Amino acid sequence: MGETVDAEPVSGRAMLGQTLRVLREKSGKSLGQLADETGYEKSYLSRLESGERLSKVTVMEDLDEYYGTGDLLLRHWKAARLDAFKDQYREYMALEATARIMWVFSPGVPGLLQTEDFARGVLSGAQTTADGDEVVEEQVAARLGRQYLLRQKPEPEVRIIMDEFALRRPAARGKTWDDQLLHLEAAALWANMTLQVLPFSAGAHHHMVGSLTLLWQRDGSAVAYKEGNGCSRLIEDPDEVLRQRLSYDRLRDLALSPSDSLGFIRDVLEEHRS
CATH class of the missing domain: 1.10.260.40 (lambda repressor-like DNA-binding domains)
Incomplete structure (x- = not known):
């Protein structure tokens, strides 16, 4: 046989x-x-x-x-x-693509809100191989592709909390950073987006070394995804997801209101231009 x-x-x-x-x-x-x-x-x-x-x-x-x-x-x-990402991240992205509610905390400018030039600058820093430019362009395309879900119908309800660190230590200069700040200002006004800034005055917190994302599907099921220190973890256990949700609630309580956050971003933009 x-x-x-x-x-x-x-x-x-x-x-x-x-x-x-x-x-x-x-x-x-x-x-x-x-x-x-x-x-x-x-x-x-x-x-x-x-x-x-x-x-x-x-x-x-x-x-x-x-x-x-x-x-x-x-x-x-x-x-x-999905070919551009590791297996566990692919699973997360599949869930992200169908999520109806998304809550994100990011110590930097989150990928969902990065401009193309800003993303290219951030991703270029880690590439040292001969084919680095090709790798970067593929990663940029994949990252920008994730943003497509923000305008799909029906639009997901999205809440993003950014650490003040993301605005005070820009990863770009000149027009690239100006355009990135303008994009954040515009995103803060989207009907399906709530954008908040976690100020330095909030003090130390438990997500200083990484990001946290919570996703809810149409049927009410939820997962959490954590990244930091060079590793990532998809969390599906309901009790652990609940603990992560409560930790996010504490960050939200410490963050500036959406209107104050918009004003904060505009102040940073004005400081940059002056």
Whole structure:
């Protein structure tokens, strides 16, 4: 009896690339024609089709419109972006994508609210290998892709508490930091967003070395996710999730009100510009 050998699993990026190539060939377009008609470079489109690169979400939206495929490429892209993350984080991201309520505490500017240039600057710092630029661009695309869930319908209800540290020690300079502060100011006004600043005057607290996220699904189930000191942990035990929720409540009690937090961000922006 012959042995059955499992096929090598195909990555999400490879599947997306195959779909892009099939759509282009079915439309009778060469890569050069596609580049001319969409405005994207031929070499870039080629690398997307070969699965070498993960695009920004807006590229897939543009190509879905170009091919008239609804949200086919966007759905493939959502699966492909998970290739950029470790297994436990993939599980967390799957839960994040369907969450109806999100509570986040971050000692820095959270990924959900980072601008592209700010994210690129933060992620570039840790890359020292020869292919560092490629790795950074993939991570930037994946991080910005997470922000897509903030504008999906129905929109999740999101509360974010940022430590004052994030605003007092910027990870960028000049226009990049100016744009990041403007983005935070705009986000604070979104209907589905509550943004608060935890001031230094609140003193020491139990989440100084990492971030905490709480997610609630439509059925009321909840998980917590903690990151810090180079490690991460997805928490599903109901009792432990409840303890994390209570710890978040204490941070919220110490934070500035949403209106005072908006004023704080505007003051920091004014200080930066002066």
